Every structure is written in structure tokens, then in C-alpha cells.
Amino acid sequence: MITDKELNFVRKALDMAVRAGAQHARATLSLSEEDLVATLDGEVDRVTHCADRSLSLALFVDGRYGSYSTNKLDAASLEGFIARAVAATRMVAPDPLRVLPDPARCCQDALTGNELGLVDPAREKVTPADRQNTALSASVLASLHGSQPRQTSGCAGPLPLLAQTGPSLLQSRGRLWSGEAAADSATPTEAKYEIISEEGEYSDSVYDTVVMDTNGVCCRHSETSFDYGVEITIESDGEKYSGYWWDASSRLAELDAPACGRQALARAVGQIGSEPAPSGRYTAVIDAEMASKLVSPILRALSGYAIQQNNSFLMDSLGRQLFPEGLSIMDLPRIPGQTCSKYFDSEGVATVEAPIVEAGVVKQYFINSYMAGKLQMAPTVEDATRPKVLPWPVAGLDRDAILRRCGSGILVTDFNGGNSNPVTGDFSYGIEGYWFEDGKIVRPVSGMLMTGNFLTLWSRLLAAGDDARPCQTKLIPTLAFAEVDFSG
């Protein structure tokens, strides 16, 4: 996507910065293009075409630092922009710790941008008609009504069954397996509902970025992405319930859009009749779809910025066992073909496969060149690229297996708001999901809160599954914790 002419343009931008007075500079050119088809109730509702470009500059001028970006990329505008940026940089205080990364640490093997095989040439052949067909064929309502516009009031009953048997059963009272697993597990329950709305969104995009600096670093990353997400709202006994599901892949052939509608509907139907369980301390099983909510705060707390500012509940944690032996998190940034794999960070520093937490011991802070000077520590990378929580205590567990191991408790399938305190690690989140007993889903719960402290929570880790969704940036599987406080 980025042409040789544009690569030369980036080099010229660096030259302009030096001529304007910068001693060093880093330039990042990003180009992206996205086409999107949104559907509403089985019909095309919105079509958009986006093409973005942006040049970001990090300038090091007389020991001072500034960061700038623009999408006005004509030569005349850029020259004025850079001159102004250099002048603005001279106004801030000197900071000798602001430096470009050591070239020896920088990525040398990302030359074409497609070394990881994340560009699917199929995108170039996707036509507007293909996009609409993909979006419409993924629609639950469109599949029920064919080419006829739908009437929402006419759609009742359990779609997973209807989808197999055809629209002739539309008016029948439905029997649906409760919970997300729909027909493959759990106990059947009566469920009568109407589909109120279905909003789907298909998009395909290509992203291309190149990082160059005045030390000669040049690295490039290209990636296509094919995405589909759908939210279905249903009504049952005067109450509304919604379910969302999505899929994404760097390869068109790997996108399973039709499954998203079925899963979204199952999630909505599964919540029919939900209410809070009594407040108490229960085993919590966190569905893989949502489990990154409990891992992201750990990664943020290990950021050099957080550590340097004492804004972390993991201060002085490097090399210490703060988590149970069951928790291991690896950063796996260089696996070919995996969405979000990347050879370099935003400074151009090469990513490496490395443990973040190993058997409960903190192994890595995320320290960029600036924070390395601030903290007087060796630099690493700016952030985790593709962190993965490893299975524990055995490999191969999925959600159902973990439910069986745990016996009873609350299965969390969605979070509703909440936050955490970065300094203390205290958290409180709204949740919905299911009460389970003897390893089986019994009834839906909602309107509850899950409250605790991350260090305490993780010290009670019961299991980490082997079922992370590959479409997610963070490979976090189903997790189970003992003795979690729920309020209802």
C-alpha cells in the first residue's frame, strides 16, 4: 500500500526536520483504507469508505522533545508544519533522557511489511457487491426472510432451531437451550421472544505503516483485517435483552460471519428472565471473550510509565512472586499469520518472545527508551504485543470443562462498566452471566457487581483454560477464581 514514492516522502520529512534544526527525528507514516457495510434488520443501512493517512514526527531538538502529527501531506504544508514543530519543541524544557532507541535493538527484519503473512490479497478483489452479500448473508433476519424486508413483530421463537428448519416455524413457541452454548449443552428452557432489532457491521481494511529514524532504522508492517460484529435485541415478557458477538481475521476465508448472528442471538436469549443472585462470595468463571478485562490492568501496571510515576499496584514487582504459580503470561509477538502479531513497537524496537509473568513471578516491565533513562533500567519494549495466558493446571480445558471442575458459582459472560484503581489494584465491575451448579448452567444473572483486588483475585486462581479466541489481541482464555465478592 505504501509506495516507494511515499517511502521517499518519509525520508524527505526526516531530512526536513534535520534541516529545520532537529538533531534527531523519527517519522511514522500510516496509511489505511476501510470499507464497511452496516445492516439494520437484514437490510443495508450504511455504507462507508474510509482512507486515512497520517505522518507522525518525534523531534529531538537541542535536548528537547516534541511529538507531532498531520494529515496535510503536500510538500508545502509539510515544510511549514515541520518548521513550526521544531520551533515549538524549543519552547519546552530540555530533557536529556529523550533519545532515539539504540539501533542495535531496533527491528531489522521487517522490510516488506508482510513478513508475518498478515496481508490477504483477497481484499483487493472484494467488490462492493461482495461486501453487501457478506453482510446480508450473515444476518439472522435476512436468513429468515430471504430477500423480503422483515417485520420484526413477525419473528418469534428460537432462531438456532429455526435456522435449521426454516421460517415455517416462525410462529411456533420456542424451546431454546439456555446459555450461550445453545444446543450443545445445558438444560432446555422455555423461551418465547421477538427479535426487536439486529445491527450488523461487516468491514474489511488494510493498514500499512512504516517507521524510520535518523539513525537509519526502517521497519514496516502491513495487515489486512476482515471483521464482522452483530448486536441483536430481543423482547420477552415486556423486557428487552441484547446479545453481541464478533469475529475478525486477517484472512477473509477465516472470517465466520454467519456464526456471529447465531451466537449473538443465543447470548440475548440466554439472558431472558435474568435477575441478580443474592450477594455473596462465590467461585467466578470468566468467559474467554471477556477475560482480558482482568489481565489488562496487570499489563498496564507493568508499564514503565506507571512504575516511574508510582501509579501502579505492581511497584517493585520485577523478579518477585506476586501471583500464584498457576499464572504465566507470555508475549508472543512474532507468530506468522496471527492477527496483531508485529515485529516492532512504536519506536521501531524489535519485539521478542518473552515471559511477562512466569509461574507467578514478574519477569518484565515494559520500558521504552525514555523510561529506561528515567528508571535507570535496561529498556525492553514499549508494551506487550500479543500476550497469552498459558493454560493451568492442565492443557486443553475449555469453558465447559472449567465449569465442571468448579462445580458451582457464577459464570461471567459480560461486563457492564466498572473500573479499577491503578495504584491499589482495587476493582469493581458490573457483570452478567449465569449461575451454575454441578458444572451446569442453571439460570441467567444480571444487575450484579463483582468487586475485589487484583492481587487477591489472582491469588485465588483455580484454572486458566486453553480456549482463547485467536481474533483477540490478547490471548486470554476462560479463567476461574475462588471466593469472589458479588453484590446483587
Added chain:
Amino acid sequence: MNQCDRFGVSEEQLRALVAEGLRAGGDWCDLYFEDTSYHDLLLRDGVVGSGGYHVDYGCGIRVLKGEKTGYAYAETTDFPSLRNAAIAAGSIAATAGEAETAVGSENRSRPRLRKREGPVCASKGRGPAQQDVFRPKLPWSGAAVDTYYQELKAWEDAETAGFIPFLKRIEAGIRARDSRVLKVVAILSYSVSDILMFNSLGELTTDHRPLGSISVQVIFQQGKRTENNTVSRSLRMGAEFISDAVLEDLVARAVEGMDARFEARRPKGGQMPVVMGAGASGILLHEAMGHAFEADFNRKGQSIFSDRMGQRICRPGINILDDATVPASRGACNYDDEGVPGQKTYMVTDGVLTSYLHDRISAGFYGVAPTGNGRRESFRYNPIPRMRATYMESGPDGTKEDLIASVKRGIYVDQFANGQVKIGEGDFTFFVKSGFLIEGGRLTMPVKDINIIGNGPQALADIQAVAGDLRIDEGTWTCGKEQSVAVSCGIPSVLIGNLTVGGE
């Protein structure tokens, strides 16, 4: 500078682009040109050691066919690029097929130019019902002009170097007031957006939108314990924002309540009455009802309030508004991003649901005038119904202290971080940074870092008392419904009979 000159387009070209967008049969076309510069300065570890600015420039073109949307944008404003965007956006007409047409053919081919540059004043209140928004008889035509945000000292002309000592004074002020201060990070950011809008009615609208913000994060250490506090202030105004008054306010609030924060504990969780303090508690209105009143959710039948128009949803005397006319507020809009003048919209009047928040699409669907809520993050996004400054008018039930005194056991909350809502179910949450237990009508144990969950219609119906102390919060509130948009919120102190409080 003339705004057409700024974007390098002529009025003839604007008309030609609209015609191109409508060529395939669209009903409506609008153009949204944006030139935004965003600046920031960062103080960390006692020095203002980094800064930057960012330029975002381009034009979004939208074509409607019935309620269906085609959207494309260009990051340059040369005519060929814009023409391609117009063609791409216009393709929706072919997709939508036989969708209902709402605008006359004469408007499609030759839009008339009606210039409405500079400051404006909206008609206050809601427009007449049954108005076809795609037709030119708009309720604000010929209205007097005013502005809801001024730039007395232009940011562009201000000396950036002068802002550096200001940030240092903030840090010095905070450190002088509390010896426990360990770290201070202060960020000054300001942006100026010049907007030009043109539509198939021939209306040309311009706006100049300044916004200044300061956020301060402070880390405190007491013995081996560490706590943090974050405060912010954001106003639509020029560089006069950099003032002693803003500095004093930030410094005072940055250290306020820290003794209690170090003592705070998690309460026992469960259902209990909640007194919400005036100001930032307006997050309740934003999450519990504001989103559910956005007309796109109702048009699609998704909102829990979609069939409740005209019904009583809370006790008499309660009025809830979404208001673009609060001077200098983050939520203030001279015009929304569809060129509809900013206005004050009563969503709940005397306890009855009286209006949703409309963009042009939903207004056309419901046959009402748009309420000026069609907003977008930037030219990269199509406008959708969004809130502005959402608040409840003061009530008759005395003071905050009166409300607290009426509660035997409950919780008082006054500082918040964020919130969220599930539109269909109406379940909302908001995260409380600090508050107190109420025991026997008195504030007792400080609490912090708890989430509160409730259901929108139930919480509205359960508002038992409204004090007379309305305050609109001026923090850096940003709403993230599909796109990030600056908003504000406010509320007088209110007592809600029953919400679920997270705890141990």
C-alpha cells in the same frame, strides 16, 4: 479567513459536490469540512518536558436515501478527491433501492445557497412537531445570532511559552497544600476547529470551536500507602482559559478529600439508598437515561424507553434537559454537526417523557424537528444522535444535607470516573471514586473505588428527592458511543431509593 477559502473550495464546487452525491438518487447530501489543530503540553517530574501539536484536516460527505446512509471522506479538499468521496457516499442510493424519498428533486439538482456564517443563536426549546427535516422550512430560519463560546484570546495567537509557568504553578500549588504529594502530572491541551457545513437545502453553516482542557493526576504517599487523585477542567473558550481562577480550582480539588481517601474502605455491598452529590453525579442522567433517550436507539426499537413517549417516567416536578446553550460548556454547540442550531431540549418535563434527542434521520422518522443532537467525532464519522450538556433542573427538596439526613443507612457519592449502560436492558453502572457511608442520617465511613449498578427506568421512578443545588460539572467528560464526543453533565443533589452498590 473566509471558510470557503480556508478549505480551498468555491460555493459553486459545494453545489457541484452535493449534486454529485445525489446523482444516484439520494434524498439528502451534506458536506462537513473540518480543520482542527490540537496542541498539548505535558508536565512530569517537575518539568514541562514535552509538547506537541496535531493537525486533522478533511471533508466528510454523507448521502441519505430514506434512513440509509452512505458516507465517505477525503483528507484533502481538492475537488477530484471530494468528488470521488461524493460518488462513494452516493452509492447508498443504489443499495437502498426503493426507499422512501423525502426531498424534492429540485433540491437534488440545484441546491440554493443560504449562508449562515459565524455566531448564531438557536431557537430555544423544541421545534414544532411534524416538521419534515429534509424540507427548508426550518424553525430557526432568520433567528437572531449569538454564540455559546467565545475566544476572547485566540489560542493561535497565544504564546505557548507562557503556558509552561502556568503548569508549574499548578504543581507548586498542589505541593504547597499537601506534603504527601509524591508525583504530579499535568496536561494542558487545547484545540481549535474550523467547520464548514453545506447541505442539499443549500444551507452553508460555519462554526469556530475552541476547547481548552487541563487534567492533573496526583500520586500521594502516606507511610507505605499510596493513593491517587485526578481532577480536570475543560471549557469551550480561548486562551483566557489560562487563568488564576482555573488554577486555584484545580489545585484545591487535587488535594481535597485525601485524608478521607486514605481512610476509605469498601462498604458491605448490596442494595441501598444512594444520595448523589450535585455536579458530577450527572453521570447518572447520562448513563441511566440520556443514552436511552437518543433517538437512534428508539428508532430501532432497542431502547428501554422506545415505547414510553408521553408517559410519566418519574415523579412530577422533575425536568431533565440536554442543552447546547450552556455558555462555554464542553457540551455547548452553536450548531450541531448537521448544521442544526444548538438548542435546549427538555427530555423529561414535569416527570413526563417529552422528547428524544434527534439527528436529522431520526427526526425525519418521527416527523419532528431535529433537536441539534446530530454530532460526530470528526469529519471521519457520520453524525448520530449524541448528548451535549445533560442535566436535571433544581428541585424543591431542600439541600444536600437534608437528603443525607433523611437516610438511615445508605451511601453518599460525589466523585466518579466513568459509566456505561446497556441500552436494551436499561442496566447502567458508574464507578465511584469517593463517597461516604450514611448511617443514621450522617456521613460516617469514607468509601472509594466501587461500582454502582441500577436500571434506568427503575432509578428514574425511584428518585425520591431533588435538592435545589444544580451544578453542571466542568470536567473533561467524553462520551464514547461509537465515536468520542465532548459532553458535560450536571445534576442537583438527588436521593435514589435503591441502587446496588459493589462491596465486600
